Amino acid sequence: MAGIKHGAPQVPSPLRVMIYFESTGWFNTTGEEKTNEILPTLNEVIASWKENGSELLGTFDRDILTAGPAGNTGWHACFLYNIPDLQTVADMTHSFRETGLDKYFRLEAVIGRPFFLLEKN
Structure with a gap:
C-alpha cells in the first residue's frame, strides 16, 4: 500500500502552540x-496573553478523572493557541x-501545525 506523499511539513504562521500546564507547588x-x-x-498573566496577538x-x-499531582503525563491542563511568533511563545513562558x-x-510549549487531514487551508 502506498503512503500519502507530501513535502516537508511547513511551519505555520501564526504558530500552532500547545501549552502544557502543571500544578506543582500549588498543592x-x-x-x-x-x-x-x-x-x-x-x-493577570493569562489576560496579558490576550494582548500579545495570540488567539486561544x-x-x-x-x-x-484525576486529582492531585499530574503523574506520568506531566500536565494537568493544556491550552491550544495560534501565536504570532517564537519570541511571543518565549515571552509567554517567561x-x-x-x-x-x-x-x-x-509550563511547557510544544509547536506543531494543524493536522492536515482534519484542517485544510
Whole structure:
C-alpha cells in the first residue's frame, strides 16, 4: 500500500502552540495564598496573553478523572493557541518566571501545525 506523499511539513504562521500546564507547588499553599496572591497573578498573566496577538483556540483540563499531582503525563491542563511568533511563545513562558508563578506551576510549549487531514487551508 502506498503512503500519502507530501513535502516537508511547513511551519505555520501564526504558530500552532500547545501549552502544557502543571500544578506543582500549588498543592503546598494555603487557601489564603491561592485566593489572595496566586490566582490574581495567574489571571493577570493569562489576560496579558490576550494582548500579545495570540488567539486561544481551546483548552483541555484533565480533572474529571484525576486529582492531585499530574503523574506520568506531566500536565494537568493544556491550552491550544495560534501565536504570532517564537519570541511571543518565549515571552509567554517567561511571564511565569518573572511573576514567580513558576514556583506554583510549570509550563511547557510544544509547536506543531494543524493536522492536515482534519484542517485544510
